[in-house]
Amino acid sequence: MAKPIHSMIRVLDEEKSIAFYGAAFGMMVKDRLDFENFTLVYLVGSDTTFELELTVNKGREEPYDLGDGYGHLAFAVDDLEAAHAACGAAGYAPRDIVEFKPDGNLLAKFFFIADPDGYQIEVLQAGGRYG
Amino acid sequence: MAKPIHSMIRVLDEEKSIAFYGAAFGMMVKDRLDFENFTLVYLVGSDTTFELELTVNKGREEPYDLGDGYGHLAFAVDDLEAAHAACGAAGYAPRDIVEFKPDGNLLAKFFFIADPDGYQIEVLQAGGRYG
Numbered sequence: 487m488a489k490p491i492h493s494m495i496r497v498l499d500e501e502k503s504i505a506f507y508g509a510a511f512g513m514m515v516k517d518r519l520d521f522e523n524f525t526l527v528y529l530v531g532s533d534t535t536f537e538l539e540l541t542v543n544k545g546r547e548e549p550y551d552l553g554d555g556y557g558h559l560a561f562a563v564d565d566l567e568a569a570h571a572a573c574g575a576a577g578y579a580p581r582d583i584v585e586f587k588p589d590g591n592l593l594a595k596f597f598f599i600a601d602p603d604g605y606q607i608e609v610l611q612a613g614g615r616y617g
Numbered sequence: 618m619a620k621p622i623h624s625m626i627r628v629l630d631e632e633k634s635i636a637f638y639g640a641a642f643g644m645m646v647k648d649r650l651d652f653e654n655f656t657l658v659y660l661v662g663s664d665t666t667f668e669l670e671l672t673v674n675k676g677r678e679e680p681y682d683l684g685d686g687y688g689h690l691a692f693a694v695d696d697l698e699a700a701h702a703a704c705g706a707a708g709y710a711p712r713d714i715v716e717f718k719p720d721g722n723l724l725a726k727f728f729f730i731a732d733p734d735g736y737q738i739e740v741l742q743a744g745g746r747y748g
Contacts, residue, residue, distance in 0.1 A: 487643075487662075487663040487664055487693075487694065487695055487743075488641075488642035488643050488644070488662050488663060488692045488693075488694050488700065488740075489662055489663055489664040489665055489692060489693045489694075489743070489748060490662050490665055490667045490669065490690060490691070490692055491691050491692065491693045491741070491747060491748050492690075492691045493624045493688075493689070493690050493691070494687075494688030494689050494690075494691065494739070495686060495687055495688055496685070496686050496687075496688055510619075511619035512618075512619050513619070517746060519719075519724075521719055528746075531618075531619050531620055531621050532618040532619060532620055533618055533620040534620055534621055534665065534666070534667060535665070536621045536665060536667045538621070539688070539691070541688060550684065550685055550686030551682075551684035551685050551686060552684045552686045552687065553681065553682035553683045553684025553685075553686070553687070554627070554681055554682050554684075555626060555627050555681030555682060555683045555684070555687075555734065555735075555736070556625075556626055556627075556683065556684070556686075556687035556736075557624075557625030557626055557627055557670070557672060558624070558625050559621060559623075559624050559625075560621070560622050560623045560624070560625065560670070561619045561620060561621055561622065562618075562619075562620045562622045563618065563619050563620075564618055569619065588650075588652055593650075603686065604686075605686070605687075608625070609619075610622070612618075612620070615648060615659075616622060617620060617622050
């Protein structure tokens, strides 16, 4: 077996990231491992054991270069409008909800939101092939 | 609920990426959605519904800039040595297996391997907090 278990991103501010993923997606801190030069924080969402691993390099102040290769982490939610409203109410800036209908049929309904370091998050209405 | 359902990376060569994730981790193509300017490929591993979404932008030839923010996707495997050998036998170049013992106790045993676009993949021995 080869089971995908986590995705790792480097972040500047541990508290801001934990607050964002908690408020926006209900993610909880499952583990926090503190070492001399860096801290690892493992966040979990619902209905899966898949984790988001945050690496916080101590002393790092320069924003990370996000490049143009990595795309996003995606979440499925039961109520997209409620999730969108909750992100806004929490003080974040979700982009508009989009319906993707490449051939006239609805394939996906989603919005994007950036985390505190600028990583893109896709939030999809659960259903069809998503979620 | 907010369930993590996929991670998206942009890749240059669909066939090379599918071959890599298949040979190294047994991932299978669950869906392939072809549009005018891009193709989406959804890969699944074992024991989870979490997917790796590949975006192939048609006509793109310039390698993607991977930056220094995004870290890696991690897999847990039952037999790390066998997974390492399989990667090598398939013609890829896994880095050496490392034991991470920050306080003398084994926290993680893993190796890294780069995919065809250079994205880092961490392969961990299942057990403890991983997998």
